[in-house]
Amino acid sequence: MAPVAVPSWRDVDVDAVCASVRAVAFDLDNTLARSRKPMKPAMAERFSALTRLLPVAVITGGRYGLVVSQVLDMLGDDADRTNLHLMPTSGTRYYRWGGDRWDLAYSHDIDDQSKRAIVASLERRARELGLWEDQAWGPRIDDRGSQITFSALGQQAPVEVRERWDPDNAKKNVLADAVARDLPELQVRAAGTTSIDVSLRGYDKAFAVRELAGALGIEVGAILFVGDRMTPDGNDYPAAAAGALAVRVEGPEDTVRLCDALIGALSRSC
Missing domain, CATH: 3.30.1240.20 (Eukaryotic phosphomannomutase, cap domain)
Known part of the structure; x- marks a missing residue:
């Protein structure tokens, strides 16, 4: 299969993207936040706003505890947690909000x-x-x-x-x-x-976006995946190869700007 060319977020037509996507998935490190650091308030504000507009997933190679400290602990009460999908360890675990806690939907553990x-x-x-x-x-x-x-x-x-x-x-x-x-x-x-x-074997971010699509009842191509490691040897690339609409960012500052554009386009289309 020919390599998938993943465009920079600056080169995509955000209005066209928002007309077709039904969920947004983010890598964590160097996408939503710097490595092992919590999201900054500006990022947390945009992330929360997106959860009020459509399903949002975090798909990361990091463990669940890092998703808690880097993302969940930074969210305010205005985030719609029922619209959040947490997929740590490259999607080998999947958590959903149960009303008062995060419930583990599945786990594929190593013997x-x-x-x-x-x-x-x-x-x-x-x-x-x-x-x-x-x-x-x-x-x-x-x-x-x-x-x-x-x-x-x-x-x-x-x-x-x-x-x-x-x-x-x-x-x-x-x-x-x-x-x-x-x-x-x-x-x-x-x-x-x-x-x-x-x-x-077989459990990577391609697996994660397929699982997310199944959980949401949508096609993989209706998921926008945002990550920083989108070359063929990068751990975000499998999501693009699986057919998600992937865009590349260089760091959290880019992601904030992309989120602003997404929120504007999604708000106009509602």
Whole structure:
């Protein structure tokens, strides 16, 4: 299949997009917020406004706890939580609002034997490649149930340090390739600024947008997916390859501007 060309948000006709989309899905890190940081108030305001206009999903490689701290904790009472779809760990888990709490609709967890093999491969390959850094801020390997994530600088590394570590993704890609050779039955992909995600094969953001479409009773092509890693080796790209209407942003500031345009266009069409 030929690669999908994902346009920058600046190059899309937002009115035409809003005439056809019935849901919006966002990546989290470097799309709604900087890595592991909460959404800024301006972003939270736009995000809440969108939930009052149509279904909104968060599809991220991060664990559920990060969705809570980065997104949910920043929302005011004006957000329509019944219109929110939370899909952490690349959609291997799915949460919906039950009226007084977030209920887990499904979870596709990795068995213990596979988890041990994943952890062993991640550490061995990182050490062989010189990517097991001497200094780390917190644990390097995080068991997220349905996904194992390796963070080269540790889970709590400062954002500025993370962003300098692998700006062209070369380190993550070579590590992901090495681990994938060890674990051909599993899915291995470069993820956030310093991380590698390992999950059951077939569970990525393509799976997530298909599940979201099924839950909403719409076509995948009626979902607008917004993310920052839209090249073929990026972890947002599978959503575009699955047929979602994907657009690329460079960071949360772009996303705020895109949301302003979406809110304006959706409000005019209501």
